[in-house]
Amino acid sequence: MSNPASTFAEAYPNSLDPLQLQQLSPAALAYIGDAVYELYIRTRYLMPPKRLRVYHQQVVSQVRAETQAEQLALLQPYLSEAEQTLVRRGRNAASGRPKRVAAEVYQQATALEALLGYLYLCDPQRLKQLLSQLQESAVESTQSAT
Secondary structure: OOOHHHHHHHHOOOOOOHHHHHHOOHHHHHHHHHHHHHHHHHHHOOOOOOOHHHHHHHHHHHHOHHHHHHHHHHHHHHOOHHHHHHHHHHHHHOOOOOOOOOHHHHHHHHHHHHHHHHHHHHOHHHHHHHHHHHHHHHHHHHHHHO
């Protein structure tokens, strides 16, 4: 099977020029990043074919705020200084939170979403690299658990 990160990141060209991108708030970037991340995760679990209920359970476990916060922690060593700055902006922009999640966890999840939204809009190749890194980390943790 092809790499879901490659397929996903190359499927859509960016549609905003740099000036428009600078005008977006971290919350707007997180809004896009939330959709980007969920679509990536859905794509990742398509093979082998399963019942929809199983797809849904797998996806929900990966798009939870707790899992997204863990994913951000895995990516931290690979982020550039500019990406770290964007992550801080995204974390600080998180407002409100679901009752079941600690504020810090929700902030980290929002920061990941802001980063992914930004990269989706301006640097699909970098988005592909980071999603591939997450996929490699998932494979490594699965192998070490067995």
